[in-house]
Amino acid sequence: MKILFVHQNFPGQFRHLAPTLAQRGHHVIALTAEQNTQQTPLRSYRYPMPDPAPDPRQSRLGTTYTAMTDRAHRAARAAVQLRDNIGFSPDVVFGHSGWGETLFLREVWPDARHLVYAEFYYATKGLDVGFDPEFSRSDIGGQFSVVARQAHLALSMVQADAALSPTEWQADSFPPVFRDKITITHDGIDTDSLTPDRSAHYQVPGGPLLHAGDEVLTFVARNLEPYRGVHIFLRALPDVLAARPGAHVVIVGGDGASYGAAPRHGSWKDQFLRELGGRLDMSRVHFTGRVPYGDFVAIMRISRVHAYLTVPFVLSWSLLEAMSMGACVIASRTGPVEEVITDGGNGRLVDFFDIDHWSEMLIDALEAPHRYDQMRANARRAIVENYDLKRICLPRLVKFVEGG
Incomplete structure (x- = not known):
């Protein structure tokens, strides 16, 4: 044809x-x-x-x-x-x-x-x-x-x-x-290529060399904007960093607006950082901007905990790709996510707006990764069986x- x-x-x-x-x-x-x-x-x-x-x-x-x-x-x-x-x-x-x-x-x-x-x-x-x-x-x-x-x-x-x-x-x-x-x-999802890799590492630009097994919290969006819940994630971070002094946070995404309205001045990222007023230890919070696909894969493979949030909108490919690589996903309890993630089965779900609960769940997953090993395996299995x-x-x- x-x-x-x-x-x-x-x-x-x-x-x-x-x-x-x-x-x-x-x-x-x-x-x-x-x-x-x-x-x-x-x-x-x-x-x-x-x-x-x-x-x-x-x-x-x-x-x-x-x-x-x-x-x-x-x-x-x-x-x-x-x-x-x-x-x-x-x-x-x-x-x-x-x-x-x-x-x-x-x-x-x-x-x-x-x-x-x-x-x-x-x-x-x-x-x-x-x-x-x-x-x-x-x-x-x-x-x-x-x-x-x-x-x-x-x-x-x-x-x-x-x-x-x-x-x-x-x-x-x-x-x-x-x-x-x-x-x-x-x-x-190319599950043959997007696999877990315990030997993975990622060099943060101007920052540390991070390895699989390190205490790394990740967040990924095309652009860091409210549609993908970056404001909720950033507001949860001060308590997470205070409770986990060895944790590093890698945040991937541009400063534009893909879906919702752009802020009146500057970027959403800058607006929310100003709101937090210096409550984040920026030596441990790494904004990478947009990265080449190979870097995204490396970041997902070193991630101990991956946070994913979205309003009721189109589901991100990055979530399914992260799950294929065995990520421990803490995600928002919104419609598009619930089709893929079963709370307690292949990930954890948190009310989109519950900042305190976000902090608690992220802290727990960073503190005791072994308790989430089965969820990681289930996450990959779900992608292999349904989205390969x-x-x-x-x-x-x-x-x-x-x-x-």
Whole structure:
């Protein structure tokens, strides 16, 4: 078959699937945004980015839809060139619905099978909006905005022949009218490579050389922001460091904002550090920024305890990867996490907002790691049995695309 993947940051969620389909003999190409710097062995074509974001004062509640249709228009124009200039006529078009790129592609290729990656559907209640009142209000005006933001997602689902979600919780974020279209299969975790390693070590930039077995507490997010609970984690740290004078904390993540709003001044990290007012021993708290993937793996392998928090939102790959490497995970008791972690079985769950309990659980796990050995083993087993890339997820993903 001829298969086109569409993703503004390709390969994105298709990192393993697209090359596998090519290896199976399919003609696979990608359509992505012009500024995408991700590397891929597959032939990729690029669409020009839309003009600057629409002025909210002009488009009002249609701001998001205007931005998404602008992008969709650019993607579709590029698709027309693929069709008319090089004669490409795909059997399957598979795109991520989150950025609107798929909206007009059925008009270009009406006979293709159109698939969408259905990652998340916004809601006014019960998910991320309004969950943390410190940073997210759920007043009537905000609810109108959330409903308006559903427009391109709903239209993408209407036009799709089928959709894919990585987890049950994410699939259930979509309205019941769309639910029957959705197949649930995760992108997959390479459990053959992401294994525990008791010989692992990590050199903290400008800091100590840490080894597996050392008293290391870790926290990882793409960006250090409230959506991933960095404020809760940092507020729990003073008591943890006071109780465990030999512990080191390694915090991975950028200073931007991936999902929620950016702070008015500086970064969320700096704002929360100012709030703590010098209560942290910064000689033992190491902010690495974003790190190469190999460094992330090393950090997870030396971690004695790994803290993971998220509001009710998309689950991070890093959590499943940490579990594959046998991490002792203390995580927030929120919907997407509860699908993966059973409290007391393959990790521990703590109420997102209970800072005192976070401190207590982190202290206990740092103090007595042997009590968590079985949880570490169970964590890895859960990923191997349910999210393994080669033996479970990839075969299902291939079947989904090939229409088997």
